């Protein structure tokens with residue numbers, strides 16, 4: 001067993017784990033964070049995407065011990081405490097960016113990373129940026145639309161008048 | 169599936185890593201990003217007793233300018249390589265190829281040295297490294313040695329790195345001002361190429377003066393297309409100008425036949441992709 005400590009969804013956690021434990025297993029089985037799902041056995045589908053130290057990774061292809069000392073963010077802490085959706089979540093809902101929803105946690109986490117790096121992507125950049133995430137339902141069209149819409153939402157929010165809080 | 173049980177050690181220096189390697193030798197596997205190793209362990213194609221994680225050795229990560237070469241630390245991620253200004257300025261071919269490796273998530277974890285040490289004949293970084301005449305710095309119990317790219321790739325998944333050695337960095341001779349292109353042929357997104365061609369070209373006023381061309385997945389190791397390079401000297405920097413030289417891309421190759429294509433099909437691809445890669449690199 002190896003002792004690991006990390007910050008997951010803004011909480012500190014410490015555990016003894018087998019070195020072979022995958023990060024996705026640690027999240028789901030030890031921490032009960034089943035929002036992150038497993039879709040394949042080959043590191044291909046991207047359903048398990050989370051952020052490790054601020055960058056997207058496939059958590060089925062990372063050992064929990066590799067994340068020791070790091071910061072992990074999952075789909076579970078994306079919305080605000082009061083339930084306000086993250087702009088990317090909002091956009092997926094608005095643009096019908098999901099059908100069965102199985103790929104959605106990974107799609108959204110990858111889209112958040114993509115927009116962090118490139119806030120104003122072209123359609124092609126969105127398609128390339130999501131190449132590691134597979135969807136069996138949507139044909140991707142509405143997913144791409146969602147990400148482009150999310151970029152717009154984020155831009156609108158950034159341009160919104162600063163006084164919003166004072167008026168509320 | 170999850171890996172078979174193993175013991176884990178995460179050294180913080182190259183010396184500690186070499187020590188662990190010499191202690192556990194045959195029973196150990198080193199891990200950089202784990203993006204190739206973990207799938208292998210999960211499929212139980214390999215079950216080492218020890219995994220030595222290189223991820224905590226700071227000195228093996230990073231990119232620096234070293235006079236006539238740039239030096240890429242073995243555990244520098246693909247993502248960091250492809251966004252690096254020095255690499256872009258002096259070894260544009262590496263930038264282009266690194267962009268084509270796998271997908272964003274894998275590029276955040278997978279490393280430059282790990283991909284080269286893995287030596288998958290379909291891996292995207294071998295041919296560019298070979299074309300640019302990279303030098304591989306390998307450290308072991310006997311000290312440090314430098315291996316030329318021509319001697320580094322030995323066979324399928326086999327390199328000059330000994331069992332008790334580590335690849336610590338890769339020196340890429342500067343090719344400042346050379347145009348570059350990596351032409352990768354795939355049927356599905358984020359996968360290894362069926363065939364790919366790495367080309368970097370020095371062109372003066374519409375004429376190619378020097379070219380370096382590497383082939384991916386046209387044999388058990390990355391290959392240098394020497395015949396193409398020779399024939400390109402003095403050629404016009406356009407698709408038509410390089411057409412004849414590109415025909416030589418199949419010389420000395422021994423491509424595999426598999427579900428993705430026959431050897432014959434790959435030979436056809438090699439010519440077409442060489443033409444496209446060189447023309448794009450030359451801006452023609």
Ligand SMILES: Cc1cc2nc3c(=O)[nH]c(=O)nc-3n(C[C@H](O)[C@H](O)[C@H](O)COP(=O)(O)OP(=O)(O)OC[C@H]3O[C@@H](n4cnc5c(N)ncnc54)[C@H](O)[C@@H]3O)c2cc1C
Nearest residue numbers: 200201202203204205270278279282283285291292335359
């Ligand atoms: C879904 C998927 C798609 C992919 N698509 C592509 C693709 O299109 N093109 C492509 O080129 N690659 C692709 N890859 C592989 C990817 O590039 C890996 O990141 C890379 O091959 C391995 O880098 P790593 O740092 O993760 O190495 P690891 O997996 O940690 O190690 C790989 C091997 O190299 C050895 N090793 C690693 N570092 C060293 C070192 N410093 N010294 C000595 N030995 C060392 C290890 O022992 C192991 O045998 C893909 C992988 C996946 C999972």
Ligand code: FES
Nearest residue numbers: 039040045046060
């Ligand atoms: S479950 Fe991780 S990539 Fe499919």
Ligand code: FES
Nearest residue numbers: 099101135136137
């Ligand atoms: S919505 Fe079903 S897999 Fe994407």
